[in-house]
Every structure is written in structure tokens, then in C-alpha cells.
Amino acid sequence: MPGIAFGRVDDSFSAASIKAYIAGFISTLLFVVGSAITYKKLTSAALDPAGLMAIAVCHGLALFVAIAIAGNISGGHVNPAVTFDLAVGGQITILTGLFYWIAQLLGAIVASFLLKVVTGGLAIPTHGVGFGIGAIEAVVMEIIITFALVYTVFATAVDPKKSPLGTIAPIAIGFIVGANILAAGPFSGVASGDFTNIWIYFVGPLVGGGLAGLVYPNVFMCGHEHAPLATEF
Numbered sequence: 001m002p003g004i005a006f007g008r009v010d011d012s013f014s015a016a017s018i019k020a021y022i023a024g025f026i027s028t029l030l031f032v033v034g035s036a037i038t039y040k041k042l043t044s045a046a047l048d049p050a051g052l053m054a055i056a057v058c059h060g061l062a063l064f065v066a067i068a069i070a071g072n073i074s075g076g077h078v079n080p081a082v083t084f085d086l087a088v089g090g091q092i093t094i095l096t097g098l099f100y101w102i103a104q105l106l107g108a109i110v111a112s113f114l115l116k117v118v119t120g121g122l123a124i125p126t127h128g129v130g131f132g133i134g135a136i137e138a139v140v141m142e143i144i145i146t147f148a149l150v151y152t153v154f155a156t157a158v159d160p161k162k163s164p165l166g167t168i169a170p171i172a173i174g175f176i177v178g179a180n181i182l183a184a185g186p187f188s189g190v191a192s193g194d195f196t197n198i199w200i201y202f203v204g205p206l207v208g209g210g211l212a213g214l215v216y217p218n219v220f221m222c223g224h225e226h227a228p229l230a231t232e233f
Contacts, residue, residue: 007093017096020074021103027070028078028107031062033115052185060178067170071157076170080104081205085150085213091158129197130187138188138197142204143211145180150212152176159221 011017067076075092077083080101087097129138156162157169181189188200 004088004090005093007095009095012093012095012099017099021099023070023073024077024100024103025107025110027066027074027076028104029111029114030069031059031066031078032108032111033062052182055185056178056181059181060174062174063177064170064174067157067173071170074100075157078104079149079205081146081209082150082153084206085153085209086158088210088213089154089158089217091217129200130189133187135197135200138200139204139207141184141188142200143208145184146205146208147212148180149173149176150209151216154212154216154221159216161221 063078066078070076070078075086077086077100083092083097083100083104086092087094092100129135152173153169156172162169188204
């Protein structure tokens with residue numbers, strides 16, 4: 001059964017690890033650039049089914065590419081919640097996970113600034129809770145969809161028994177993200193400038209993903225230990 005490990009500084013600063021952080025930065029930057037801001041440019045109307053579908057497809061395809069280009073170097077986490085859950089599941093060390101977080105957050109920040117510049121100052125949409133939806137309902141929704149995402153990551157990309165299934169991991173993960181947007185968008189993913197409930201998008205994903213990070217490895221991957229990052233590219 002994989003165990004949670006803090007890790008060593010020399011391992012987290014090895015050449016392979018540094019390359020993994022750089023790959024994580026680039027893949028996250030490219031993913032964030034493919035954002036919902038396009039819909040806001042095309043129309044000033046409220047989000048409708050067609051717009052939601054466009055956003056889901058855009059994010060699903062962008063994540064597919066982001067994972068595919070970084071998967072053989074960094075694992076293609078892209079999402080900090082996925083990194084957290086891989087640490088909880090014993091697939092990476094906590095220290096390495098922290099550096100992945102830094103790379104991902106920097107990639108997202110740089111991407112947001114780039115979007116601001118190339119769109120002529122168009123505001124970047126932020127998440128908000130849908131009309132009539134309370135904070136608790138939104139948190140539960142985020143827990144469910146993040147559990148689905150991380151469970152898919154473990155089943156298709158992490159599990160050593162995945163065999164040829166691993167080749168479709170990027171597209172499978174992109175599909176579940178697109179499906180999550182379609183399912184949860186009207187409830188907990190409405191574009192908003194209100195940061196009152198921003199905590200929802202920290203608590204929900206970390207709890208939901210953490211549960212998947214505990215369930216899948218401990219139920220379906222017993223006896224598997226973390227394999228170190230590749231040293232050749």
C-alpha cells in the first residue's frame with residue numbers, strides 16, 4: 001500500500017524534478033490560456049447551453065493536450081488538486097508536490113496576465129455559485145466532480161495495471177473534465193466577479209480529490225510503490 005512521504009530536498013531538486021516543474025509550468029500555462037474568456041468576448045449574454053458546451057469542449061481539449069505534452073516528464077498533473085491527491089495516494093512526496101504547486105500557480109498567473117494583454121484588457125471570469133445554490137451544495141458538487149476527475153487519473157494514468165489503457169489517459173481525463181463542466185457548471189461554476197465564496201474552490205477539490213487519492217490506491221493498488229521520475233527524456 002503506497003504511503004504518504006515528506007521526501008528529501010535532494011530528490012525534489014534533482015535534474016529530473018526541475019524538468020518536471022518546468023513542464024508543469026508550461027502545461028498549466030497552456031491549459032489556462034484555453035479558458036472561458038473566449039465566450040465572454042463573443043457575447044455579453046448570460047451563459048446558455050451552447051456556451052456551456054463550448055467551454056466544456058475547450059477545456060477538455062486543452063487539458064488533453066496539456067497532459068499529453070507533459071505526461072512523460074512531470075506526469076501532467078496540471079491541476080493542483082490532482083497533485084495534492086497524488087501526494088495523499090503516495091505517488092509523489094509532499095515536498096515535490098509543493099514545488100509542483102508553485103510551478104502550476106506560476107503558470108496560471110502568467111497565463112492570466114497574457115490573456116489580459118492579448119484580449120485588450122478583457123476581464124478574466126472567476127467562478128461563482130449559481131443562482132439559488134448555497135455554499136454547502138456547491139462544496140458537495142465540487143467534491144463529487146473532483147473525486148470523478150482524480151479517480152479517472154488514477155485508473156487511466158497511475159495504476160500500474162493500466163497496460164494499453166494508459167495511452168488514452170490524456171483524452172479520458174479531458175473527457176471527464178468536460179463532463180464535469182457540463183454537469184456542475186450551472187451550479188458551482190458560473191462566471192462571476194464575486195470572491196465571497198472562493199473558499200469553495202479550495203475545500204471542495206481538495207476534499208473530493210483527497211478521498212479519491214485514498215480510495216483508489218488503498219483498494220485497487222495494494223502493494224504498489226511510487227516509481228521515481230524518469231531521468232532520461
